[in-house]
Amino acid sequence: MVEAQLSVRPESAGHMREADNPQSPVVRFGHDKPLRLDAGVELAPFQIAYQTYGTLNADRSNAILVCHALTGDQHVNNVHPVTDKPGWWDSIIGPGKPIDTERYFVICPNVVGACMGTTGPASTNPVTGKPWGLDFPVITIRDMVRAQAMLLDHLGIEQLFCVAGGSMGGMQVLQWAASYPERVFSALPIATATRHSAQNIAFHEVGRQAVMADPEWRQGRYLVEGANPRRGLAVARMGAHITYLSDAALHRKFGRKFQDRTNPTFSFDADFEVESYLRHQGITFVERFDANSYLYLTRAMDYFDLAADYDGVLAKAFRGTPTRFCVISFTSDWLFPTSDSRAIVHALNAGSARVSFAEIVTDKGHDAFLLEEPELFAIVRGFLGSAGEARGLKAKP
Amino acid sequence: MMLLRPKRDLTMAEAARAPGGARVDHLLVSAMVEPKSRVLDVGCGDGELLKLLEQRGVDGRGIELSREGVNECVAKGLAVIQGDADTDLVDYPDDAFDYVILSQTLQATRRPREVLENMLRIGRRAIVSFPNFGHWRIRLQLLLNGAMPVTDNLPDSWYDSPNIHFCTIKDFREMCEVAGVKMEKSVALNPWGAPLRLNAPWWFWNLFGEQAVFLLSRKR
Numbered sequence: 060m061v062e063a064q065l066s067v068r069p070e071s072a073g074h075m076r077e078a079d080n081p082q083s084p085v086v087r088f089g090h091d092k093p094l095r096l097d098a099g100v101e102l103a104p105f106q107i108a109y110q111t112y113g114t115l116n117a118d119r120s121n122a123i124l125v126c127h128a129l130t131g132d133q134h135v136n137n138v139h140p141v142t143d144k145p146g147w148w149d150s151i152i153g154p155g156k157p158i159d160t161e162r163y164f165v166i167c168p169n170v171v172g173a174c175m176g177t178t179g180p181a182s183t184n185p186v187t188g189k190p191w192g193l194d195f196p197v198i199t200i201r202d203m204v205r206a207q208a209m210l211l212d213h214l215g216i217e218q219l220f221c222v223a224g225g226s227m228g229g230m231q232v233l234q235w236a237a238s239y240p241e242r243v244f245s246a247l248p249i250a251t252a253t254r255h256s257a258q259n260i261a262f263h264e265v266g267r268q269a270v271m272a273d274p275e276w277r278q279g280r281y282l283v284e285g286a287n288p289r290r291g292l293a294v295a296r297m298g299a300h301i302t303y304l305s306d307a308a309l310h311r312k313f314g315r316k317f318q319d320r321t322n323p324t325f326s327f328d329a330d331f332e333v334e335s336y337l338r339h340q341g342i343t344f345v346e347r348f349d350a351n352s353y354l355y356l357t358r359a360m361d362y363f364d365l366a367a368d369y370d371g372v373l374a375k376a377f378r379g380t381p382t383r384f385c386v387i388s389f390t391s392d393w394l395f396p397t398s399d400s401r402a403i404v405h406a407l408n409a410g411s412a413r414v415s416f417a418e419i420v421t422d423k424g425h426d427a428f429l430l431e432e433p434e435l436f437a438i439v440r441g442f443l444g445s446a447g448e449a450r451g452l453k454a455k456p
Numbered sequence: 457m458m459l460l461r462p463k464r465d466l467t468m469a470e471a472a473r474a475p476g477g478a479r480v481d482h483l484l485v486s487a488m489v490e491p492k493s494r495v496l497d498v499g500c501g502d503g504e505l506l507k508l509l510e511q512r513g514v515d516g517r518g519i520e521l522s523r524e525g526v527n528e529c530v531a532k533g534l535a536v537i538q539g540d541a542d543t544d545l546v547d548y549p550d551d552a553f554d555y556v557i558l559s560q561t562l563q564a565t566r567r568p569r570e571v572l573e574n575m576l577r578i579g580r581r582a583i584v585s586f587p588n589f590g591h592w593r594i595r596l597q598l599l600l601n602g603a604m605p606v607t608d609n610l611p612d613s614w615y616d617s618p619n620i621h622f623c624t625i626k627d628f629r630e631m632c633e634v635a636g637v638k639m640e641k642s643v644a645l646n647p648w649g650a651p652l653r654l655n656a657p658w659w660f661w662n663l664f665g666e667q668a669v670f671l672l673s674r675k676r
């Protein structure tokens with residue numbers, strides 16, 4: 060029995076419950092505290108779901124904000140409530156790890172527009188009592204950061220010791236440093252850029268069209284109509300996943316190996332291991348992610364162009380910044396190549412910022428920032444250690 | 457003062473070390489830097505000099521060509537980026553630093569004069585140290601062997617060497633003259649890292665100084 064088409068599991072809808080009632084602490088902002096969006100509208104009421112790890116010290120100086128990437132969420136260092144998988148950055152965060160939860164207080168919020176408890180298109184629109192769907196306003200990276208600043212005000216944290224994140228998380232880091240320089244003691248943007256490239260916008264558009272081509276998408280009304288564009292979203296994920304790896308990594312991992320067979324089947328079944336792997340990536344992704352959220356968050360990345368807010372001159376975004384930066388890129392990352400990181404460093408130098416920049420040799424592509432990379436760990440540990448000394452943090456609070 | 461001659465380090469050559477472990481030329485350079493000032497170390501290697509400067513309260517930044525050197529520095533918490541002295545200094549704004557240091561790197565640049573001019577544009581002062589190709593042992597090797605000298609301090613064969621622009625103390629003085637650069641302080645060191653007599657004439661330094669350190673500024 061061959062299976063040419065992607066077979067997705069029946070609805071589990073774990074993430075649908077998470078959208079309104081997440082298994083995380085939640086802060087609700089009422090009509091008195093609207094989120095002012097770049098689209099020119101206000102979002103109110105809205106909520107932010109977040110996780111914290113470690114202990115905030117007495118003078119509230121040891122908080123690290125971790126910003127998640129496109130399909131990440133707040134469960135950075137705990138078992139995921141929907142997938143039962145370990146936290147997405149368990150490798151680098153935890154007791155004794157480079158982002159040491161015995162020393163730092165780690166906060167990770169779900170971004171606005173996502174689907175794990177912070178208000179997004181899968182959340183219930185209070186006006187209609189139904190999911191927002193495409194009535195949800197288009198959001199930007201700056202909107203995400205503005206919402207995070209409101210969360211920190213609520214938590215009583217004036218200045219962050221560090222803002223860290225990779226990919227879309229790195230975009231938020233850069234936006235934080237530009238929008239609130241006094242609130243960011245140090246910044247750790249990894250595998251990111253100050254603007255999304257044409258190629259990356261193009262990849263995102265393919266993903267969005269895959270979602271929208273699925274008849275189950277129902278013009279974005281699938282939640283109301285009891286449908287779900289799982290095939291479309293899975294295809295979007297499969298395409299995107301290729302961009303997170305590298306040719307060398309795919310070749311090393313899969314080559315042209317067959318999956319559970321010795322000869323080709325002369326069909327469109329997943330003969331090759333790499334096909335089977337990609338299908339698995341697509342199928343598991345739709346279990347935990349909302350298709351409309353995928354549209355909104357990819358759009359937010361596409362719109363990101365930090366220099367555009369500063370007369371097209373990136374250096375102006377960081378002029379006279381007090382923040383210490385550590386910029387990191389990976390040699391085989393072709394989605395956010397080293398040249399993007401160099402542009403950040405160039406602008407920071409022109410603004411006389413204190414900046415470190417390391418390019419790490421790896422064949423693991425863009426996703427390297429999520430993986431066990433000893434050199435990445437040594438650099439993050441060293442950077443935070445020296446910033447901690449400058450900030451006057453004790454070894455253990 | 458007893459001086460040791462340890463193994464080769466990352467930057468280039470065997471260097472004399474003071475009893476505390478610091479390189480003598482690094483101590484000389486750091487003594488020329490005012491406390492609390494802003495410093496850019498061009499070609500900072502594994503960050504040894506930057507670390508020494510930071511311990512003295514200096515706000516130090518570094519540029520290093522080799523990725524290994526950069527990543528080692530960043531892991532030490534130093535503000536270092538990957539870059540090339542020949543091409544990347546132009547990106548820095550004027551007067552961004554109090555001092556720009558070029559420690560044992562001048563001879564490895566493609567355009568030493570442009571590098572020096574850029575250093576004195578982005579910094580109010582420059583500190584340059586380099587191995588003196590006019591040292592008598594080098595002259596003697598060339599005279600007797602008729603081949604490019606290989607010494608403890610300059611261990612690479614001519615075809616392996618990153619050092620493409622060797623100069624003597626005399627050569628360097630002449631370039632400073634032409635480029636409108638003022639020499640504020642000069643020190644020459646013998647092979648054991650001890651400074652030569654201050655009142656010695658320049659030809660004596662050029663013959664017996666194995667390396668030299670200069671504090672430079674722009675002529676008015």
